[in-house]
Amino acid sequence: MIQQKSKLKVSDNSGAKTVRCIKVLGGFKKKIAKIGDLIVVSVQNLRNKMKYNSKVKKKEVYRALIIRTKNSFTKKSGFISSFFENSVVLINKQGNPLGTRIIGPVPRILKKKTLQKVLSISSAII
Template sequence: MIQQETILKVTDNSGAKTVKCVKVLGGFKRKFAYLGDIIIVSIKTVKNFSKIQKGEIHKALIVRTKKKINKKDGCAICLYENSVSLVGKQGRTITPIASRVFGPIPKKLSISFPDFTKISGETF
C-alpha cells in the first residue's frame, strides 16, 4: 500500500534513486495505490550525471510493494521493498523513460503493460 508522502526506490536506469509519492491517481477520494497503479512522484535523490534533475515531477508505475500479493492458485508473494519505475509524461500511453528495469516484475504487470516485460530481465 502506497500513500502520499511515501518514499520509494526507483528500479530502472533513468537516473533517479529515490522518489516521494505526491498523488495517487485514479479518483479524488483514493488514498492508497497498489501493484500496477500509476502515481505522481517528486524526485528526491539522483545519480551522478543523469538527465533527470532533483525536484522534478514525473509519473511512475508501482512495480513492487511490501504488501502481500495473493495469486489465484493460492500462493502468496511478499517482496522486501516498495519500488517504482518512471514512465513518460505525455498523454494516456504508458511508456517507460528507462531502457532497463532491474529486479523481478510480477506477471500481473507483464499482461497489463507489455512494454515493461520487453525491458525487464525476469518475471514471476
C-alpha cells in the same frame, strides 16, 4: 500499499535513486496504491554515477508505475508473495518507461494491465 509522502526506490536506469509519492492517480477519493497503479512522484535523490548525464533532474515531477510493494498479494493459484522493498519505474506521459532496463523481478500481474513495454525490458517475471 503506497500513499502520499511514501518514499520509494527506483528500479530502472533513468538516473533517479529515490522518489516520494505526491498523488495516487485513479479517482479523487483513492488514497492507497497497489502493484500496477500509477502515481505522481517527485525525485529526491539521484544516482552518483549519473548525476551529470541523467535523464531526470532532482525535484522534478514525473509519473511512476508501482512494480513492487512490501504488502503481500495473492495470485490466482493461491500463492502469496511479497517483496522486500517498495519500488517504481518512471514513465512518461505516453506510458513508456524512461529507462531502458528494469533491475529486479516484475510480477506477472502487470500483464493484465496492458503494460507490455515494462514487462519486455524487465530482467525477470514472477
